[in-house]
Amino acid sequence: MATKVIPGLEGVAAAETRLSYVDGLAGELFIGGHPLMELAPNATFEEAAFLLWHDRLPNGEELAALKSRFQGGQELPRTTKHVLEAAAKRKAPVIDALRMACATLSLGDPNPDDITPAGQLRRAERICAAFPVIVASYVRLREGQDVVPPRDDYGHAANFMYMLSGEEPHADFVRAMDTYLVTAMDHGMNASTFTGRVIVSTESDLYSAITGAIGALKGPAHGGAPGPALDMVFEIGTADRADANIRERLERGERLMGFGHRVYKVRDPRADVLSQAAERLYEQAGDRTLYDLARSVEETALRLLEEYKPGRNLQTNLEYYTALVLHGVGMSAELFTPTFAVGRVGGWSAHCLEQLSHNRLIRPSSVYTGPKDRRWVPLEQR
Numbered sequence: 001m002a003t004k005v006i007p008g009l010e011g012v013a014a015a016e017t018r019l020s021y022v023d024g025l026a027g028e029l030f031i032g033g034h035p036l037m038e039l040a041p042n043a044t045f046e047e048a049a050f051l052l053w054h055d056r057l058p059n060g061e062e063l064a065a066l067k068s069r070f071q072g073g074q075e076l077p078r079t080t081k082h083v084l085e086a087a088a089k090r091k092a093p094v095i096d097a098l099r100m101a102c103a104t105l106s107l108g109d110p111n112p113d114d115i116t117p118a119g120q121l122r123r124a125e126r127i128c129a130a131f132p133v134i135v136a137s138y139v140r141l142r143e144g145q146d147v148v149p150p151r152d153d154y155g156h157a158a159n160f161m162y163m164l165s166g167e168e169p170h171a172d173f174v175r176a177m178d179t180y181l182v183t184a185m186d187h188g189m190n191a192s193t194f195t196g197r198v199i200v201s202t203e204s205d206l207y208s209a210i211t212g213a214i215g216a217l218k219g220p221a222h223g224g225a226p227g228p229a230l231d232m233v234f235e236i237g238t239a240d241r242a243d244a245n246i247r248e249r250l251e252r253g254e255r256l257m258g259f260g261h262r263v264y265k266v267r268d269p270r271a272d273v274l275s276q277a278a279e280r281l282y283e284q285a286g287d288r289t290l291y292d293l294a295r296s297v298e299e300t301a302l303r304l305l306e307e308y309k310p311g312r313n314l315q316t317n318l319e320y321y322t323a324l325v326l327h328g329v330g331m332s333a334e335l336f337t338p339t340f341a342v343g344r345v346g347g348w349s350a351h352c353l354e355q356l357s358h359n360r361l362i363r364p365s366s367v368y369t370g371p372k373d374r375r376w377v378p379l380e381q382r
């Protein structure tokens with residue numbers, strides 16, 4: 001029987017998972033069994049990661065123990081620091097530096113190939129703990145600034161912001177950051193998660209899997225969209241210019257960043273969570289101008305997407321409001337995708353553990369379309 005190719009594996013279920021439930025037609029997302037709308041504004045990164053790893057929320061003692069293990073993971077191996085210094089000299093993009101540094105984290109691990117569940121869990125914690133340290137240290141090194149070490153009295157999100165700026169982060173900014181990290185943490189069988197699961201399915205190690213996942217996240221069809229989405233809002237500048245600007249883009253055949261999704265055919269529920277977080281943030285800062293402009297650009301974009309691409313149900317995805325939240329807490333556009341990775345690594349690691357808990361090598365097939373009648377021609381006759 002002829003094998004049928006499903007381009008992009010669209011609609012193919014590659015695994016069972018208890019980690020997140022995505023309903024693209026109802027616009028629903030549950031993370032670890034909790035509706036995102038309830039989890040994201042309340043949970044910290046540490047609580048949500050624990051939820052994915054252990055299938056329940058931690059109690060106070062467990063959370064304190066996890067935070068203290070995170071402190072252990074914040075110390076980067078010497079070679080990782082050297083890699084960051086070398087990348088900083090070449091002014092490499094932050095997401096590339098994160099990918100390179102992640103691959104070297106195994107050097108701080110006495111037994112990187114240990115794939116027992118307990119070993120993998122500790123490794124997952126160490127990798128999650130290291131990510132904000134890598135990103136923040138790298139950004140400062142590249143700017144010629146001293147690296148700011150994390151503080152023991154700060155949580156994961158607060159430390160990330162503190163290590164980036166060297167200043168005590170405002171509590172509202174920390175809450176917005178945790179909300180973002182939890183919102184971004186897991187989303188079914190997305191491309192980067194699938195990449196990680198494929199890698200561990202060969203019984204390879206977690207460092208390799210997470211490094212591969214970063215590579216998959218980087219592209220604009222996945223985690224690279226928020227920077228260009230914000231650029232578009234800035235370029236438009238005032239609401240009255242939105243229609244002409246967006247029309248021009250669509251006439252040129254450009255894709256509007258922050259819109260459309262492989263799974264969601266209604267509004268991405270993560271866009272709602274982050275839009276609310278962004279509104280709170282800009283309201284508290286006493287200047288809603290950018291938020292109001294983004295809302296009105298969004299309205300115009302949705303109207304024009306329906307006009308130019310009727311029936312495709314192109315809706316706002318999480319990346320549009322990611323840009324607004326992260327800009328609101330003071331991050332530059334280049335940090336948007338690396339910050340996505342700081343959140344998503346909780347989900348990547350949980351998926352790798354889940355894959356290994358009942359592993360079967362992921363090995364799809366392909367349909368050959370090439371010739372079979374070629375014959376060897378010696379080099380001197382070619």
Ligand code: ACO
Nearest residue numbers: 220221222223225255256257258259260261262312317319
């Ligand atoms: N702007 C304009 N047109 C679009 C957009 C968009 N953002 N997205 C899809 N379309 C069009 C396509 O050109 C296609 O048109 P056609 O039928 O005339 O050929 C139609 O809508 C269907 O698009 P597909 O390519 O089949 O959609 P797919 O599921 O492959 O793409 C994707 C999903 C990659 C996210 C796409 O919507 C896109 O490129 N969006 C912009 C980038 C973006 O926001 N990425 C972040 C995604 S969220 C995340 O990964 C965390």
